[in-house]
Amino acid sequence: MVLYRIMLEDSSAAVTAHDGAAETAFVELARLKKDRGALILAHTYQLPEIQAAADLVGDSLELSRAAARTDARVIVFCGVRFMAETAKILAPDRTVLLPAEDAGCPMADSITAENLRDFKSRYPGRPVVTYINSTAEVKAESDWCCTSANALRVIEAVDSPEILCVPDRNLARWCQRNTTKKLVWWDGFCLVHVRIDPEDARAAKAKYPDALLLAHPECEPEVLDLADHVLSTSQMLAFAARSPARRFLIATEAEVVGKLRRDHPDREFYTVGPAQHCVNMKKTRLADVLRALETGKPAVTLDLDLMARARRPIDRMLALG
Template sequence: MNLSVSGHSPSKADLELEIERLYEKMKILHWTKEDCELIAPLTWQINHLKKEKDAVILAHSYQLPQIIFGVADYVGDSYSLSRQAMDVQADTIVFCGVEFMAETAKILNPEKRVLLPSLKAGCSLAEGISAEDIKNLRNEYPGVPIACYVNTSAAVKAECDVCVTSSNAIEIIKKLDSDKVIFVPDRHMMKNLGPLTGKHIIGWDAECIVHDQFTGEQVQQLRSENAGIKILAHTECDPSVVLESDYVGSTSGMIEYVRTSNEDSYALITECGLTERLKVEFPNKTFIGSCVLCPYMKAINLENTLEVLRSPQPEQEINVPTDIATRAKASLEKMFEMTSIPTG
């Protein structure tokens, strides 16, 4: 591997410092110094290239720990990352997340260059509905407002009235001036939002391949095997999971619950990355594993992050046609207008 960054290579002392910096965080996840030695040349180069190329890395909480603790400038959920994308001053945003998030960053900050390290970083929800499907729903239910989950393509956002995330879906849907609301595309979230908002929700039949795997029985078993545990589930889970959980919300909501609660042990019913992040950030609390990996999120790694910074391929640069971007931005801006929560 070429360790040179525009002619500047890490010295032995640089690498030793980098290994120490990484080990401080990663030892909580049982990484050894030898493990950190293997990734230190990559994280060192990425961090130096970021400065040289005036780039920042926005990373979702489901990313690998070496991305979150090694190279990310900001870590959050879809809502907080979209707020953060609006404020980025650097020329380039490298999005360590999935494609719809990178598209959202581009729509909100169009003059920035937005790079996605892997073309495999899609999402089963975003791929589960098209702009044509939204037009058909509008024809079928005239006058019913359409709220689309942020996990959708820019073309779908462009056809909706308002965008929502798991952090603000309840608040926004409650505020919409209609007893009936179309919410797309997550069928589990659609069922959860009915009782939580008091509205009649018309939905769609797509799901997150991660949250779809959890069942209410699993949660019951987890509770019976771990006395006193607090179980926090994502709103994309099946209603049977929601029913058995102590808290239901976004990843930011789960983090806030852990931060403000006095309990000792938690199970996070979501993608594994969040559990790893919280083990490092709350070393005095215990997290019992019951998580599932997202192959789309895990398509991003240090190697392709370095490569996209070093020499981005045209297909790794996110571009959204202007007419779609303008209408999708209106859905996102409506979301910000209707949300009282600050950046998480």
């Protein structure tokens, strides 16, 4: 018998779990969590079974804040590597486990510390605002961090009329449209969001003219041009919760559509074109979380000096509130 089955429109992704196996796994998970004094954090792009197992589901900023303030001895980070690294930087005395060790982020990996040092040398004196979707080494070379939820606020807070933005070109372009400061950006991008096609956005709007199109700033500018609102993942969830609208077109990773449908079964949420999934975010399975809690591995380890340097730009961002 199926415990839950979630299929996203236009998607081949289906997640199923059977009562007996799932129940056993969740009982074991609760036992291990208590034994280890663990907190389970899951990004909104994680599979529904992982979201169901988590103490907190959120975006990068929400999860970073939770990591910074937790008393838990162990943080199990269900996401990709840069997120678990950020948790470790903010909670260096805790054990941070990344259940799917090979879950990386091509956008974060599009720039190395050496690339950034070279970029800075071409624009001397310009401060660097680095998207949280970046490696610890790149954060350590940066002046500020930002997320998609607060990028514009960070840019306005930086005391400089010219700023370097890495690694996401689309987030930087979006900010450039909304600030008088001059931004120079790295040419990185998210493979998942750039696959969302403006033609599909036009077709979806024509099919559902009463729907609001909410788009993530990692989408291409042509998609953002068609959006009613450009919002981070957490902002989309909050917007939908308070909006009187009945129909929404959601231009971001498809798991967000699944979550919105579960949270608001009385309303309609559609992907823009084919559902886009981040393969790295889908690498974490319940069995991986159980194994990580059982074995205490794989744990994120970072050099102490690197963590101290990477923490400064994150703390500046968090201090903005």
